[in-house]
Amino acid sequence: MPMTKFKRIIKGGFINFKRGGIVSWAAVLVVTITLCVITLIILFQAVLHFSLDQVENKVDVTVYFTVGAPEDQIQALKTSLEQMPEVASVDYTSADDALALFRTRHENDYPTIQALDEIGENPLGGYLNIKAKQVSEYGDIANFLQSDNVLSLNSASIIDKVDYNQNELVIDRLNTIISNGQKLGFLITLILIIISIIVTFNTIRLTIFISKEEIGVMGLVGASRMHIRGPFMIAGAIYGILATIITLLLFWPATLWLGHNMTAFLGINMYDYYLASFFQIFTILLLSGILLGVISSFLAVRKYLNK
């Protein structure tokens, strides 16, 4: 019997949707708008994160060593840095490599190269290029380089300078911008989603308001709450499923256009991102659409099922 009841509820939902006609499609349209807002937010977040990652990747801390610093001490420092949880990568450029790089960079600068040749020996020291996992963690790495741990490795004497102090202001500002950017993005997302949910909820409530009296009659002929509510909730789920399909179809050509024309501006190929994240976006939209439809219907019918 529960299976029969379930089948009746599903069938009732489809009939409600079909016979609702233009009202049902109006509800689908509103849910579609909400899902479009959610998709836009997902794509906007992708651009934001990509841009922030790009900026973050440009930040690093470099430890310059004194000329002739022993290789084993440099390697020991490198190893201990790599073991820090905050550190993403440590690249070592030896004194010889640094000289080669300098020569390549200045190959057209004859006086500089000549001066270098006159010195005879390598005036440059090696250096370590450190990238942190988070911009906010550069401070910790800089503190580590001045700490007793480093002194115990006998490394303090080989460090010529750490450029963190010179970059500190820029890094701090960047850190604030990134953190505020993320907070603002989250806030905008939250506000837009709340507005969309309220609009969708009220539209579905209006579609059910038309059936207000019928809901009361169903109760009077002895229908259980689930028997009354079920078909409305199924119709709500249908709004969500159709809206998901429409939204995905709309964003396919839209991202294709963005991919063709806006990749340079956005820094990310939206079409590639859309295809790569298609399953994830589909799942988010489908769940959001169905939940919105079902919960809105559930709450709207409850209002008229007073007894």
Add this chain to the structure above:
Amino acid sequence: MIYFNNVSKIYKDATALLDITFTVEAGEFVSIVGHSGAGKTTLTKMILAEENPTDGTVFFESINVHKLKSKDLTKLRRRIGVVFQDYKLLSNKTAYENIAFAMEAVGKTEEEIASDVPHVLELVDLSHRVSHFPHEMSGGEQQRLAIARAIINQPELIIADEPTGNLDPVNTHEIVQILKKINDLGTTVILTTHNRGVIDSLNKRVITMENGKIIRDTKTSK
């Protein structure tokens, strides 16, 4: 079967029922008459627990209907068939589906629905309207459909609240005859009306109401 014990219903600025006490036995046909606003509809709503009394109690057999929980109230309502003046059919369902819905509500199988619905539609002379929606039917047809829906689950009680209020004399006569036939088959009927002609044609018990009070209770209308 039905027992009203000193029931009053007082709204903010109006008294709908005042100190109503009466009993309806199983198998009876009781007409409740009175002008508009006399309290007839409020009285029927009390039986269905659509309204709560300000004072007093209403019993359906031994059950105090206003003490029932939602689930038990649903079960009680399945034992009562209701016919309204404005039919209250489900507008987006066909004649067949309107009756099937009431059967589904009490858990009847698809086979039972498929066999009983055509039968009851034939009983109220609506076999030719199976696939029609309520708005495609005349007032008399809609009311006959409402009666078919009310009797399909063989309820113990039929409440007909002004069922002839919107109908012409021919349709009124048909509806009254159907209700009479239902009563002859053993179902208790409570009919509210302000049509004197209907009561005269029935020759059954009449309760007369005025300003929320019972002013007369006669065993026959003549």
